Amino acid sequence: MPQFLTTTQADFEMAFTALLGMKREDSPEVDADVAAIIAYVRARGDQAVIDLTARFDRLQLSPETLAFSPDEMAAEVAKVGAEDRAALELAAERIRAYHLRQMPMAEESWTGPHGETLGWRWTPVSAAGLYVPGGTASYPSSVLMNAIPAKVAGVERLVIACPTPDGALNPLVLLAAHLAGVDTVYRIGGAQAIAALAYGTDTIEPVDKITGPGNAWVAAAKRRVFGKVGIDMIAGPSEILVIADGQTDPDWVALDLLSQAEHDVSAQAILITPDEGFARAVGAAVERRLETLDRREIASASWAEFGAIIVTRDLAEAAALSNRIAPEHLELCVADPDALSARITHAGAIFLGHWTPEAIGDYVGGPNHVLPTARSARFSSGLSVMDFLKRTTLAKMTPAALAAIGPAAERLAQSESLGAHGLSVRARLDRLNG
């Protein structure tokens, strides 16, 4: 059974703090293994990748078969039925439209008080690699969510690394790659794929940025190559927080909670409501739905171990608790979701009103479903075009501007004992004065 708390109970603060601090994921200690894998790939390149793929994925590759050929891609894509294809196309179109709105002005510049020009320019990352997990966690929707922002940003070369254990893969993943404009899909995974993307091999050109979710090995490898390449974030298990005023069908809210719980035994689903009767009704609805859910074993384990129902005095208190949780997904199943939304300071994504189940956001809403987990919405954002852009700042002084602000720069350089800094300004000032 999940925890059932009320904010009026004497030990609520203690219980809530414990809920906040709950460690949901025991990452295995893979760092030493990952370091060895990265070193092996850097030393032996293709051969290391092929060797490790044979060992971990039971798949014998050659440099020629590391990537799917265009013919292989086409053959796999042809396996996808019309209805799945239409659904994926609708998702791609809506995700593209949303992310196009995120594009900043390519360049901004203005003139400062002394005639100097200041500004900045945005440019895309040249090459990006998307990691796509294999097996049951191989989601075509994640391919769209990672690849489309990259293409919208203007990334020229976009590749995917997706392991195919025993050669198996989901053709929808390849269709999603195709729809999103991915150039190459490599049949490789794990830390070896991350190392190959970061450092390159004879066959695999290195990229500048790596995004996408993965297991503990992938996460540890991304942490290690960070700096050599950019990475998006270290993803943790998924979470949902539903704030409800009690005027929604309890069954809807139960399904929304379960749609996160079914992801992973480490996922977390929390309901906060001021209506205790509704809270109990949702709890009962979850139990009923669990009986018939396909993924009931996973969802039950997640709900029992990490689920929680919290009864508050009012919705304002619910919003305050939500801000302490900083949830990845926040559903506001209330009569006036906009008013409540205005009170939310930390959340990855907000789903407003009774007609916006979180699952809409996973697929076709438009916003990205790669979102900050494990309370990291306190300091980070979901994936966006910004992850595939970088800004170059611009400054152009005139002689008058240098005359006006140069002496202050010279002074500060001296105070920091950086002589050449000061002299580089002084030499120019002397010319102006001479």
Added chain:
Amino acid sequence: MPQFLTTTQADFEMAFTALLGMKREDSPEVDADVAAIIAYVRARGDQAVIDLTARFDRLQLSPETLAFSPDEMAAEVAKVGAEDRAALELAAERIRAYHLRQMPMAEESWTGPHGETLGWRWTPVSAAGLYVPGGTASYPSSVLMNAIPAKVAGVERLVIACPTPDGALNPLVLLAAHLAGVDTVYRIGGAQAIAALAYGTDTIEPVDKITGPGNAWVAAAKRRVFGKVGIDMIAGPSEILVIADGQTDPDWVALDLLSQAEHDVSAQAILITPDEGFARAVGAAVERRLETLDRREIASASWAEFGAIIVTRDLAEAAALSNRIAPEHLELCVADPDALSARITHAGAIFLGHWTPEAIGDYVGGPNHVLPTARSARFSSGLSVMDFLKRTTLAKMTPAALAAIGPAAERLAQSESLGAHGLSVRARLDRLNG
């Protein structure tokens, strides 16, 4: 002597690739030590921080003296002379004005094709911690460059950790903290300071984001706490690339190169020019200036080991080489710097024209001087207000919108075998159809 290359020499590509791959920093293997320090701080809190500060900084603190008191701050700030203060105030004002322009619209929303509302909202990080190195690398300008974007973004609580080995510190650092609106300055440094900021102690409240440069221990600690808190980047030694057409005073360019070389023996200064005579004149000017420079030992070592002069066929070739380097600082000392700037795809900051020595950007230009090093301008940007903001995506479906796009979401959920996802949409669709 620095390398002298010409793009027409037979082995240029090999030599240039070697230059690109040059490892300038041998980070000591401190990761195990850092892990132990973080674990110690998490277990013992204040006591661990006090103990480690006594050991590494030879300074005996108590929980009451971990932070400077307002009186201590005021006493230190009063030591700063009027001219230094005026220079710092000018810098603060210009940095603030520049970063104010970076603020995105707080919220954007629009109506989709089926009446649904989509959008996002930017909110500030609640609390940030700035690491400021102690000793000779304790730069008041860096305090401004880190703290002002945080305050402009709206960060509520802003603290500094700055070690004061043997109790010594630069009063200008405290003045910069004061001018930027920093709330608290802690006399602590190293991995223990990063651990205390990330996890908190009885005295030190945890923050959500940590920025600022530091030594190998600080860098390793930031890498380890990344995820628990946000971090900015792992900073490496500084770099400058000057592209010159030969129409600048060679002495100016020499000083610009030296203004990076004097930072650190691992810094790198490179000149690219199509004018071989000018190239040699700059080389000679560097040697002359090195004779009298205060920091000549550092600058000579950097210039000899990592410096380079490259003669190209033309400016277009210079721009192409620059894009492969992706320099932190790029000076365009040419007659038409705007035209050349348009060819630059990867650079942290560009300084345009003869009157914009890079040192202006270090202090008073306005743009941030915390910039991507070690070729990371390929995928990352300088510090900005965006580092202290995060975006929450918003989606609100109407019944009509759910009816239009819900079936595609349900279909994709089924294809990913996520039953509850599909049911959460289906339950609502059934109500609409019922």
